[in-house]
Amino acid sequence: MRSILLVTSSPRGAASHSSRIAGELVRDLQAGAPGSTVTLRDLAADPLPHIGTDFAIGSRAPAADRTAGQAAAVAVSDAAVAELLAADTVVIAAGLINFGVPSTLKAWIDNVARAGLTFRYTEAGPEGLAKGRKVYLVLASGGIYSEGPAAAMDHAVPYLRDTLGFMGMTDVEVIRVEGVAMGPEAEAQGLDRARAQLDGLARAA
Known part of the structure; x- marks a missing residue:
């Protein structure tokens, strides 16, 4: 049985190619593991706050010393982190926007990349604490960015691979929906x- 976290970020609703393909992938994963649970984090319908002063200060302060605003900002982040760590499979759907990820997805990354929770610093260097998860990235783009002259302008996949890897999630499969x-x-x-x-x-699984 799998515990799947589906993170969507397209503002295009039902017209979103990334969300559609990610949904089909999740159904395939469920079919291969009956009884799997799915948690949906729709960042377009319910965006996480971009991190601000309350989060920056509150996330580094003891809980007892936080203001009400700081506590609220950290609580939002804590919930997103718990959601991530509860999943063994993560499916992230995004459109390539201005050669990068949607700002809502960047806000999710900023909320879940937490020192002491999803990564830590050791004498040997940084260590990801979210190891052991399979991640699927579904990226839709209007043009072709997997190869050819525009490949160098795809900053979404390298960014996501690097930030997820920093948190310990290095088993990443990329599914592209290109030329739409x-x-x-x-x-x-x-x-x-x-x-x-x-x-x-699905056959490999």
Whole structure:
């Protein structure tokens, strides 16, 4: 039985390619592990606050010394961290926006990347504390960024791999839905390629 955390971030609602493919992936994972639980964190419908002064100070202060505002900011982060650590499988869906991740997804990263909770510093260097989780990244893009001249402009996948890896999540599979703004035929081909990759993942599992 799996415990799956599905993190979506597209502002496009039902029209979102990343959310659609991520949902299909989650259904495949559930089919392969009956009884699996799924927790949805929809960052477009219910965004986490971008970190501010209350979080920056409160997250480093003893709980008893926090102001009401600091306690509230840390509590939001604590809940997101607990949600992440309760999952053994994480599916993150995002669109490539201005060559990076949506700001809502960046806010989620900022809330869950917590010293002492998801990583720590040791004499040997930083150590991720969220090890052992399988992560799937579903990234939709209007153009082609997996290869070719635009590949260097994809800052989403490298950023997510690096930040997740810093927290100990190094087993990361990337599913791309590419070319969706290049006309109906290219859009259909991008979805077909993504679904073919899902089929391969389901067979491997």
